[in-house]
Amino acid sequence: MGKMLEYIKMALKNITANKGRSFLTMLGIIIGIASVIMVMAVGNGTANAMNSEVQDIGTGQIYVYCSEDAQNAEEWITPEDIEAIKEKVDGIDGASPDDAASGTTVTGKGEFSITLTGGTEDSWKSLNYNMKRGSYYTEADVQEGNRVCVLTDEDAKRLFGSDDVVGMDLDVNVSGITQSYRIVGVTQQKANGSFVSYTYEGMPVTLNVPYTSFESFGWEMDEFYSFNAFTADGADAKKATKDLIHLLESRHQSAGEDYYQIQSFQDMLSEMNSMLGIVTTFISCVAAISLFVGGIGVMNIMLVSVTERTREIGIRKSLGAKTSSILMQFLAEAAILTIVGGIIGILLGILGATGICSIMSSAMESTIHPGITVSTILGATLFSCAVGVFFGIYPARKAAKLSPIEALRRN
Amino acid sequence: MEALIKVKNMCKVYNPGENEVWALDHVNLEIQKGEFVAIIGHSGSGKSTLMNMLGCLDIPTSGEYYLNGKDVSELGDNQLSEIRNEEIGFIFQGFNLISNLTAIENVELPLIYRGIGRSERHKLAMEALNMVGLEKRIHHKPAEMSGGQQQRVAIARAIAAKPPVILADEPTGNLDSASTKEIMGILRSLHDTGRSVILITHDNDIADQAKRVVRILDGKIVEDYYNDEQVKE
Numbered sequence: 293m294g295k296m297l298e299y300i301k302m303a304l305k306n307i308t309a310n311k312g313r314s315f316l317t318m319l320g321i322i323i324g325i326a327s328v329i330m331v332m333a334v335g336n337g338t339a340n341a342m343n344s345e346v347q348d349i350g351t352g353q354i355y356v357y358c359s360e361d362a363q364n365a366e367e368w369i370t371p372e373d374i375e376a377i378k379e380k381v382d383g384i385d386g387a388s389p390d391d392a393a394s395g396t397t398v399t400g401k402g403e404f405s406i407t408l409t410g411g412t413e414d415s416w417k418s419l420n421y422n423m424k425r426g427s428y429y430t431e432a433d434v435q436e437g438n439r440v441c442v443l444t445d446e447d448a449k450r451l452f453g454s455d456d457v458v459g460m461d462l463d464v465n466v467s468g469i470t471q472s473y474r475i476v477g478v479t480q481q482k483a484n485g486s487f488v489s490y491t492y493e494g495m496p497v498t499l500n501v502p503y504t505s506f507e508s509f510g511w512e513m514d515e516f517y518s519f520n521a522f523t524a525d526g527a528d529a530k531k532a533t534k535d536l537i538h539l540l541e542s543r544h545q546s547a548g549e550d551y552y553q554i555q556s557f558q559d560m561l562s563e564m565n566s567m568l569g570i571v572t573t574f575i576s577c578v579a580a581i582s583l584f585v586g587g588i589g590v591m592n593i594m595l596v597s598v599t600e601r602t603r604e605i606g607i608r609k610s611l612g613a614k615t616s617s618i619l620m621q622f623l624a625e626a627a628i629l630t631i632v633g634g635i636i637g638i639l640l641g642i643l644g645a646t647g648i649c650s651i652m653s654s655a656m657e658s659t660i661h662p663g664i665t666v667s668t669i670l671g672a673t674l675f676s677c678a679v680g681v682f683f684g685i686y687p688a689r690k691a692a693k694l695s696p697i698e699a700l701r702r703n
Numbered sequence: 704m705e706a707l708i709k710v711k712n713m714c715k716v717y718n719p720g721e722n723e724v725w726a727l728d729h730v731n732l733e734i735q736k737g738e739f740v741a742i743i744g745h746s747g748s749g750k751s752t753l754m755n756m757l758g759c760l761d762i763p764t765s766g767e768y769y770l771n772g773k774d775v776s777e778l779g780d781n782q783l784s785e786i787r788n789e790e791i792g793f794i795f796q797g798f799n800l801i802s803n804l805t806a807i808e809n810v811e812l813p814l815i816y817r818g819i820g821r822s823e824r825h826k827l828a829m830e831a832l833n834m835v836g837l838e839k840r841i842h843h844k845p846a847e848m849s850g851g852q853q854q855r856v857a858i859a860r861a862i863a864a865k866p867p868v869i870l871a872d873e874p875t876g877n878l879d880s881a882s883t884k885e886i887m888g889i890l891r892s893l894h895d896t897g898r899s900v901i902l903i904t905h906d907n908d909i910a911d912q913a914k915r916v917v918r919i920l921d922g923k924i925v926e927d928y929y930n931d932e933q934v935k936e
Contacts, residue, residue, distance in 0.1 A: 298815050309803040607799045610760060611860070612788020612816040614781045696787075697760045700799070 296620065303624035306597075314629060317593040320586025321633030321679065322640065325672050327579035329641025329664070334648050335572030336663025339565055352525070353418050354533055355390070355555045356540075357518035362551035367544055368515040369552075374412070376543065381535045383527030386414030389503045389516045394496070395466035399451045405496035406464055408441075410503030410513075416442075417522045421479035426458035428477050429502055437504035441473040446481040447497040464499070466509045473501060529558060586633070587679040594626050594687035605691050606699025619692040626684025627677055634676025638669055705772050707867060707899050708734040708757060713766035713776075715752050715922075726752040727763065728922035734901065736867065739894040741902045741913035749922035751872065754903045758791055758870045759783045771867055788816050792861030796873035798853040800845040800860075807832065807841040810860045817864055831859035835889055851882030858889055862898070869893060869900045875909060887912050 307314045358368055374387045388411035395406045409415070416428045421444070429440045441462065445455035452460070461472045507513055521536055523529045533554055541547045598605070605618055645662035653660045715727040726749045734740055744750035755761040756768060759775055762783075768776040775786055792813075793799075800809045810828040819827070832838050835855040845853050854874060861869055871890065875883040891912065894900045902913055910916050911930060918926035 294820065295815070295818060305803060603799070604801055607801060608812065608816075609784060610758070610787060610793050610799070611813040612784050614784045614816070616781075617816060695761075697755055700760070700795075 295617070296624075299617065299620045299624045300628070302621050303628050306625055307628060313593065317590055317629050318633030318636065320589040321583065321630050321676055322586075322637040324579060324583025324586040325634045325637025325676055326640040326644060327582055328576055329638055329668065329672055330644040330648065331572060331575040331579055332668055333641065333645030333662035333664045334652075334660075335568060335575070336665070336668075337645070337649050337660045338652075338663075339568050339572075340663050341658065341660045342564055342568075343561060352523040352527075352529065353557050354521045354523065354529070354536070355518065355557075356521060356536065357553055357555070359551055359553050361549060362546075365515055367546060367551050368517060369519055369540070370515055371513070373540060373543055374516075374519055377521060377536055377539060378414075381521075381532055381539055383523055383529070383532030384521050384536060385524040385527075386412075386417055386522040387519055388412040388415035388418070388522075389513075389519045391503050391506065391513070391516060393466050393506060393509065393511075395464050397451070397462055397464050397497070399462070401451060401453060404451060407496045407498045408464065408466065408506070409498060409500050410506050411500065411520075412503065414522060415500060415520070418520050424455065424478045424480045426475070426477035429500075433476075434502040434504055437507055438502060439471055439473045439505045439508060440476045441499040441501045442477040442479060443475065443497065443499050444479050444481040448475075448478050451497060462499070469509045471505075471508045473499065473505070529556065583675070583679060587630070587683040590626055590629055590680060591683035591687060594622065594684055595690070597625075598622065598687045598691040601691075602694060602699045602702040605694050606696050606702070609694070609696035610700060615692040618694075619688045622688035622691050623681060623684050626688065627680040630676045630680030630683075631673065634673050637676070638672055641672075706733040706769070707736045707738070707771060708732065708901075709767075709769040710756075711767040711769075713753075713756060713763045713768060715749075715756065715761070716764045719764070725922050727756065727766075729766070730919075730922070730924055732917065732924060732927075734899065737894070737897050737899055739891070739900045739902070739914040740917060741904055741910035741915070742917045742919060743904055743907065743910040744919035745905060748919045750903050750905075750919050752922075753919060754870060754872050754901075757868075757901065758793060759786045784816075788813055788864070790866050790868055792864070792866040792869045794854070794857050794861050794869065794871035794874045796876040798845070798850070798857045798877070800853055800856055802845050805842045805844055806837060806848070806856045806859075809845070809856055810863050813860060813864045819864075827863050827865075828859070831863035832856075834862065835859045849882070850878050851885055854878060854882065854886050855889065858886070858893075862893065867899060869898055870903075871900065872903045873905070874902070875904075875906075883909075 356369070362368065371389070374389065377384055378387050391410040393408040393410065395408060397404050397406050412434050413429060413431045424445050428442055429438070433440050448455040448457045451462070455478050457475050458478060460475050462475060463470050463472050503513055523532050533556065537552050537554065540552045541549070544551065608618060642662065642664055645664065649660045649662045710730055710732040713727055713730045714725065717724040717726055730753065742750050742753060752761070756763050759770070763776055766776065767774065770786065770790055773786070775783070778786065801812070804812070807825070807828050810831055811824050814824040814827055829838065829841070832841055835858050837852060837855050837859065840848060840852065845856070848856070869890070874890070875886050878886060887909065890900055890902065894914070902909065904910050913930065915929050916926065917924055
């Protein structure tokens with residue numbers, strides 16, 4: 293251990309004696325590690341941002357829709373189907389039709405476009421919002437077709453200049469029919485997302501209403517093209533999905549017809565993650581090539597150094613340095629060069645990733661943090677050390693095997 | 704008493720075959736502990752080859768070599784490194800100091816390879832540098848010192864680990880007359896303190912300052928005598 297420390301000191305002395313050359317030797321490693329860290333950090337950061345947005349929407353949400361083959365109205369989904377699914381399918385603890393209507397409203401602040409999202413009392417699960425004021429509409433509201441609505445605090449401010457609007461009525465015009473909706477709850481607007489929950493200036497005000505209230509506009513709410521089911525926490529989502537489809541098929545006597553398709557957010561998330569993973573891996577591989585080239589650079593300079601320092605090696609051997617001592621000294625030099633290069637690379641990589649993420653965040657009006665983990669940093673450090681040792685072995689062995697008499701003869 | 708150095712029928716042949724060169728041709732030599740011996744010869748006489756063999760820097764083609772009682776003629780690389788470190792202190796014509804190390808760091812090198820701890824190493828190196836009168840220049844690098852001073856650092860390095868043999872290869876070859884006098888004075892005083900000094904030279908005046916002179920010609924010892932007694936073989 294004591295001797296190893298001495299070899300490290302000797303190596304440091306040689307590295308600092310040729311600062312310029314040592315830096316140029318490290319440059320390849322610096323660029324390689326910085327690129328790998330940057331690509332991984334930006335890739336992970338983007339994936340994390342996407343994941344957290346999808347988590348916000350609710351990974352337990354399963355979107356069920358009718359395929360193009362389901363042409364007949366009797367194959368479409370009925371409110372009774374939805375009730376049956378809620379009651380009979382294990383692992384499903386809520387379901388809601390997914391219907392919408394467009395309209396307008398006029399308040400003291402002007403005229404606004406409106407999207408009415410019709411659902412059941414379970415539809416809050418797809419929103420995953422925090423209630424700020426009042427409460428969500430209830431099962432009774434859905435059953436009775438009450439014209440009540442829930443909106444976000446931001447939308448409330450746009451319409452009325454305040455979010456203290458619970459109990460107020462809003463006249464909504466859909467297809468020329470005007471109906472009054474009572475506001476029963478205000479939710480907190482979430483931070484803007486870039487991938488799946490993007491909001492923009494001037495987008496319509498969204499009112500979450502019981503789907504049965506659409507009947508007041510003369511609509512018949514007895515069949516749906518699609519609906520959302522919600523899995524209970526910890527439930528086997530795959531089994532629940534299978535049971536749900538089975539129940540629908542048996543209720544419509546359409547087993548094996550593939551009328552009902554599903555899309556789960558969990559699957560979407562996995563697909564997105566695996567695609568992003570492939571892209572990140574590919575770019576990391578390209579960056580790793582530069583690291584490999586950097587390693588060859590280290591080997592090259594170490595070989596030059598061995599040639600230049602042949603006489604020194606001869607002197608050291610004449611003074612009693614063993615083959616292993618020379619080997620360790622040169623290996624220590626290569627390892628220190630690459631480790632220091634690696635650390636500089638990690639710092640530059642983090643800086644670069646932070647810069648890129650902040651540019652991406654401002655361009656997408658979102659928040660993306662560079663996804664840097666301790667394991668990434670440790671991995672990069674160990675990898676750069678391995679590069680140093682791997683590419684340092686050949687020059688170090690060459691130096692160690694020199695005969696002292698041959699080495700001393702060289703100038 | 705057992706001889707410090709005992710060489711029996713030592714041969715070194717370069718390019719064995721058609722163009723072979725006998726650098727050493729059945730050399731027999733014995734050097735006792737505490738002797739001050741000059742090995743003298745012209746260029747190409749084989750004196751440097753003999754010094755390489757005595758210094759365990761090279762191995763003979765045939766023959767036996769006992770250093771301090773140990774047979775060293777057939778040892779491997781690492782064992783030879785150990786012998787060089789423990790038994791021999793080298794002084795070279797070109798000083799052979801490591802340029803990016805200071806005087807004291809150069810002197811500490813053989814002690815590092817012997818595995819001596821930091822404080823003990825520093826103490827031994829300081830003792831050696833004191834002995835050659837360089838205690839005030841310990842943090843100077845070779846380029847900041849004169850040739851004579853550099854050779855004194857090399858002597859300090861050779862004696863720091865207290866090896867039984869000091870092997871000096873043309874130690875004054877690169878020095879002016881004042882420095883030559885100084886270095887020879889140090890070597891004599893080392894001998895006076897009981898150390899064994901072997902000096903390789905081509906210069907008769909330098910050789911005359913040793914107690915014993917061994918003359919080598921065409922790889923053979925042709926003369927071996929003591930200066931004070933003027934005994935010639």
